[in-house]
Amino acid sequence: SFFRSFPSSMSSSSRTVADKDxxxxxETPEEKYKRRLLKKQLKQEKKAKEEALLGYSNESNxxxxxxxxxxxxxxxKIEKLQAEGRLDPNWRKQxxxxxxxxxxxxxxxxxxxxxxxxEKALAAExxxxxxxxxxxxxxxxxxxxxxxxxxxxxxxxxxxxLVDGRARTVDYLSKNxxxxxxxxxxxxxxxxxxxxxxxxxxxxxxxxxxxxxxxxVQAFVTFEKQEGTAxxxxxxxxxxxxxxxxxxxxxAAGDPSACPAGMHPSVSQEVFTMLQEKPPQExxxxxxxxxxxxxxxxxxxxxxxxxxxxxxxxxxKAKARLREVHKAILGAFLRRVDxxxxxxxxxxxxxxxxxxxxxxxxxDMHSEAESExxxxxxxxxxxxxxxSGDEYEEVADPRQDxxxxxxxxRELVAAEKLRFAENEKMQLATARSMGLDEKLRSDEALFxxxxxxxxxxxxxxxxxxRPRKPKYFNRVHTAYEWNKYNRTxxxxxxxxxxxxxxxxxxxxxxxxxxxxxxQPTYFVEPTEKGWNDxxxxxxxxAGPPYEDIAFKIVNKKWEYNIRRGFKCTFExxxxxxxxxxxxxxxxx
Numbered sequence: 001s002f003f004r005s006f007p008s009s010m011s012s013s014s015r016t017v018a019d020k021d022x023x024x025x026x027e028t029p030e031e032k033y034k035r036r037l038l039k040k041q042l043k044q045e046k047k048a049k050e051e052a053l054l055g056y057s058n059e060s061n062x063x064x065x066x067x068x069x070x071x072x073x074x075x076x077k078i079e080k081l082q083a084e085g086r087l088d089p090n091w092r093k094q095x096x097x098x099x100x101x102x103x104x105x106x107x108x109x110x111x112x113x114x115x116x117x118x119e120k121a122l123a124a125e126x127x128x129x130x131x132x133x134x135x136x137x138x139x140x141x142x143x144x145x146x147x148x149x150x151x152x153x154x155x156x157x158x159x160x161x162l163v164d165g166r167a168r169t170v171d172y173l174s175k176n177x178x179x180x181x182x183x184x185x186x187x188x189x190x191x192x193x194x195x196x197x198x199x200x201x202x203x204x205x206x207x208x209x210x211x212x213x214x215x216x217v218q219a220f221v222t223f224e225k226q227e228g229t230a231x232x233x234x235x236x237x238x239x240x241x242x243x244x245x246x247x248x249x250x251x252a253a254g255d256p257s258a259c260p261a262g263m264h265p266s267v268s269q270e271v272f273t274m275l276q277e278k279p280p281q282e283x284x285x286x287x288x289x290x291x292x293x294x295x296x297x298x299x300x301x302x303x304x305x306x307x308x309x310x311x312x313x314x315x316x317k318a319k320a321r322l323r324e325v326h327k328a329i330l331g332a333f334l335r336r337v338d339x340x341x342x343x344x345x346x347x348x349x350x351x352x353x354x355x356x357x358x359x360x361x362x363x364d365m366h367s368e369a370e371s372e373x374x375x376x377x378x379x380x381x382x383x384x385x386x387x388s389g390d391e392y393e394e395v396a397d398p399r400q401d402x403x404x405x406x407x408x409x410r411e412l413v414a415a416e417k418l419r420f421a422e423n424e425k426m427q428l429a430t431a432r433s434m435g436l437d438e439k440l441r442s443d444e445a446l447f448x449x450x451x452x453x454x455x456x457x458x459x460x461x462x463x464x465x466r467p468r469k470p471k472y473f474n475r476v477h478t479a480y481e482w483n484k485y486n487r488t489x490x491x492x493x494x495x496x497x498x499x500x501x502x503x504x505x506x507x508x509x510x511x512x513x514x515x516x517x518x519q520p521t522y523f524v525e526p527t528e529k530g531w532n533d534x535x536x537x538x539x540x541x542a543g544p545p546y547e548d549i550a551f552k553i554v555n556k557k558w559e560y561n562i563r564r565g566f567k568c569t570f571e572x573x574x575x576x577x578x579x580x581x582x583x584x585x586x587x588x
Contacts, residue, residue: 053106071099147223154219169201169209170216176329177233179336195330198322199240210245217241233325236318243315283317451537451550470546475504477580500554502565502580507549509542510573518543520575522568531555540575556581 027035047069051057058066073095081087088094155178158171172194194201205213220234290310478498480486486496509520520542527533539550558579560566567578 050103053103053110071095150219151223154223168216169205169213170220172201173198173217173237174220176326177230179329179332180229197326198237199244199319202237202240202244205244207245207248210241210248214238214241214245229325229328232321236321236325239315239318240322283313283320286313451539451552467545467547469549470540470542471508472549473506473508474551476500477502477504500581501583502559502578503553505538505540505551505575505577507540507542507575507577508573509546509570509575511545512542512573513544515573520570522575522577525550527552542575554581558582 024032050069054068056062056068058068061068078087078091155174158167158174161167161171162175176194176198202210202213217234217238221231221238290313477500479501480495481499482496490496505522507520509515512518512520520540523539523541525537525539527535527537534555535552536555537550538553539548541548558566559582560579565578565580567576569576
């Protein structure tokens, strides 16, 4: 009835305001307090959301604005528009909508920034994971190299002890095992195999020798990480050594049927007789069955008895495995010996056949010479053909002559290649004798960009001596140049191209005619394109009997300071020329 008293022409917004005013007029003081408290809480929550969205508050912001959270209203502009009649009636709604759009845009930017931060964190985590994996791989490779080095050292010490005549038991055990990994084509000259089985060698050791042998075998077991015959072999030897040591310490040495512990002596001989001749496969099956029986237990199962048999079974299985490996080693040794004997027999047969053929050919030559001497075969033979050239006889077939020429050319090319290979070997041997063949660093490479000088550089005394080019051993030094451009476009994962930083020339002149008067020297000359080219030619001249030799190098200014790597000396018949290029660092 109250709402009907309002005119029908009143808008919905006006009605809402009127309803709110009426509600405020009719509310009690408690309702008014609750309404104002709720309004204050909503305002604080809205302000907290805006501060969380923007990251600033009225008290803390870089702009020094204490009204940062309040809506900015351009009052002068609104009054001017209102006076001119151009003010939009819904300007408050537009201002509010614009502020909401700005908040949405800020929220979107913040979300994109959070997404970028998450992506960066994920990328950093992935890089760290890759680095950890790389470090783990490097550590594993380092460990493998260390283990292989330790194995090599063990074998070298073994070989030295065998040569010196102070071999241990582990040396014979290891020497026999190496026969399985020696290549088939390697000779066995001087190799002496230990024919006794491994566990029989162990039984001959004293207590002190067994303790020493246990340490040596444990070293081999530790370093033999890869599964295979070697690891099974050393594990079986270690088990036999520990059992034999326990027997000798307990006074049961020399009795192979004695069990370790837990078995009555009256049944030990029966168990030993039953198990000693069985193959390793059958012993493995019996061990699995006994293990299952011991684990299952039960009222009718003598756990102590089956445990003792199981311990004895493991020992017998180790001995059976050693017998198999020893048999395989012996078979390989006999095959090698038979193959060596067969090869020696074939070599002798071929030698005898060659001698027989040589004797037969010599006898045929003697008989033929005697027959020719009797028949006057040594008299000159008359060749037909006139001196005037009218009668022409073809002395060679053109096709055959062409084939012979081609064959000679191929032989000449092959001889030249062989000479070049021998020259390289001689050059490397000379460098090795002078200590120049040290391992190349990561920033060095061999350099042999030689320039053909033709005949214009031959010395005047080349008619007296056979001219030849000197041997050389050169290196080029390359590195990355981290200038501003390369730092911008490259990084350590994707480095820029390497540039030449310097050269090291070692030219060998061991046979100079007069080294005291004729010292080798060098000349830097332009190429055919002139000095404007990116490269130039460095020519080395020493005199007879050596021809000049030249190389193409980068055309840059040299650094002649000795502290910067420059060296130019001639000693022991070798000219050393080391230099680096100048580097310029620009600063603003």
